[in-house]
Amino acid sequence: MQSLTPLVDLKSLFRTAAAPSGLGHRVGPARYLIQCVSRFDAANVNANSSSSAAQTSGSNLGSGYVGRARHDWQSACAILASKVVSQQQDTEKSGGADGVSAVNGHPTLDLVPIKEQSNSPTPLPKPLSIADLSPAPMHGSQLRVAYQGVPGAYSEAAAGKAYPNCEAIPCDQFEVAFQAVELWIADRAVLPVENSLGGSIHRNYDLLLRHRLHIVGEVQLPVHHCLLALPGVRKEYLTRVISHPQALSQCEHTLTKMGLNVAREAVDDTAGAAEYIAMNNLRDTAAIASARAAELYGLQILADGIQDDSGNVTRFVMLAREPIIPRTDRPFKTSIVFAHDKGTSVLFKVLSAFAFRNISLTKIESRPHRNRPIRLVDDANVGTAKHFEYMFYVDFEASMADVRAQNALAEVQEFTSFLRVLGSYPMDMTPWAPSSTAGD
Numbered sequence: 001m002q003s004l005t006p007l008v009d010l011k012s013l014f015r016t017a018a019a020p021s022g023l024g025h026r027v028g029p030a031r032y033l034i035q036c037v038s039r040f041d042a043a044n045v046n047a048n049s050s051s052s053a054a055q056t057s058g059s060n061l062g063s064g065y066v067g068r069a070r071h072d073w074q075s076a077c078a079i080l081a082s083k084v085v086s087q088q089q090d091t092e093k094s095g096g097a098d099g100v101s102a103v104n105g106h107p108t109l110d111l112v113p114i115k116e117q118s119n120s121p122t123p124l125p126k127p128l129s130i131a132d133l134s135p136a137p138m139h140g141s142q143l144r145v146a147y148q149g150v151p152g153a154y155s156e157a158a159a160g161k162a163y164p165n166c167e168a169i170p171c172d173q174f175e176v177a178f179q180a181v182e183l184w185i186a187d188r189a190v191l192p193v194e195n196s197l198g199g200s201i202h203r204n205y206d207l208l209l210r211h212r213l214h215i216v217g218e219v220q221l222p223v224h225h226c227l228l229a230l231p232g233v234r235k236e237y238l239t240r241v242i243s244h245p246q247a248l249s250q251c252e253h254t255l256t257k258m259g260l261n262v263a264r265e266a267v268d269d270t271a272g273a274a275e276y277i278a279m280n281n282l283r284d285t286a287a288i289a290s291a292r293a294a295e296l297y298g299l300q301i302l303a304d305g306i307q308d309d310s311g312n313v314t315r316f317v318m319l320a321r322e323p324i325i326p327r328t329d330r331p332f333k334t335s336i337v338f339a340h341d342k343g344t345s346v347l348f349k350v351l352s353a354f355a356f357r358n359i360s361l362t363k364i365e366s367r368p369h370r371n372r373p374i375r376l377v378d379d380a381n382v383g384t385a386k387h388f389e390y391m392f393y394v395d396f397e398a399s400m401a402d403v404r405a406q407n408a409l410a411e412v413q414e415f416t417s418f419l420r421v422l423g424s425y426p427m428d429m430t431p432w433a434p435s436s437t438a439g440d
């Protein structure tokens with residue numbers, strides 16, 4: 001009888017996110033979570049109770065975030081990120097990490113590692129209590145989901161679609177959203193990776209590789225853009241349109257057709273553009289953003305549905321510290337990234353490993369190989385050729401629990417010098433209808 005052995009060491013292909021670095025040896029993740037999350041919770045509750053929460057349908061993403069809570073969260077994230085670095089440096093310098101004072105002039109969170117008991121020469125280890133093990137009291141039952149942008153951003157809507165009852169946590173950069181999950185401040189991150197008109201969001205491909213989070217799901221969000229301005233502002237007054245670069249590129253033709261040949265300026269996110277206009281009372285500037293952003297920041301909708309195509313969809317991935325267990329009872333997708341020392345010549349072989357097994361690829365992306373961007377080739381003695389080096393990202397339609405996918409990856413492993421499974425996760429199969437455009 002033939003014995004079936006797994007062809008790929010699945011464990012080695014999935015890499016797990018580590019506990020917060022620099023703190024792990026003194027404060028375990030659970031204790032770390034108690035200290036930082038409970039502070040933020042207090043700030044959040046205060047802010048939420050003092051502002052009226054405009055609820056999004058199907059989720060509890062309210063405007064309560066707009067005021068203090070968001071500011072608190074964003075400074076908390078910045079402080080936290082710099083604190084981890086400064087703690088690491090302090091620990092390295094002094095061989096110990098006692099108190100941590102203000103960072104960048106901000107008042108700090110209480111993230112000080114637990115001190116040894118000074119009156120006991122040989123402190124006994126303290127038994128774990130149930131409180132050490134259960135993060136539930138700080139979290140409530142709500143999942144905390146980090147996204148890039150401010151309330152009203154499409155990423156916030158994507159977080160609500162992915163996790164309908166979540167507490168959405170705005171982050172000012174993609175990198176901060178990754179760190180929020182790694183540092184146990186958020187449970188998940190929801191980040192855009194590609195848009196049907198604008199293409200890939202390269203930054204997130206690079207960050208997926210740099211960080212150790214796992215893709216645990218995907219959501220596709222129809223993106224319906226509006227042109228927003230202060231009440232009373234007319235199209236003729238505009239000298240500038242601001243938005244996220246993806247949103248600007250998704251509306252380029254429509255803006256031109258509308259006669260808006262004014263300056264385009266890129267900002268961090270669509271809703272942030274709307275907020276900026278409102279905060280600075282800009283009567284010559286319009287933002288491309290969602291109708292929810294108009295509502296949150298008190299702007300009027302000058303034009304509705306200005307995306308160049310009615311089928312404007314952005315695909316987001318959900319990220320977690322742990323992978324999910326792949327299944328075969330529903331359609332799954334798997335995302336991998338690979339490279340080879342001998343450059344792009346292996347690409348055909350890798351792709352054929354999937355073709356042979358009738359596994360469809362849904363996406364292929366290449367990014368510069370940051371560790372070794374250029375390879376010098378000098379085989380003809382006529383100067384030195386320079387080859388650019390790439391990392392290849394491939395999504396394919398199969399679960400890692402499917403033996404076809406395991407065999408394909410075993411083969412891919414033979415052809416590559418680096419291979420990592422970024423995640424195996426359920427495909428977003430929600431029925432979808434194109435949204436209307438300004439021309440309809």
Ligand SMILES: O=C(O)C(=O)C[C@]1(C(=O)O)C=C[C@@H](O)C=C1
Binds near residue numbers: 152153192223269270
């Ligand atoms: O700016 C926002 O609202 C975002 O959520 C970001 C983002 C993106 O990065 O592509 C998300 C969806 C749209 O495609 C436009 C912008």
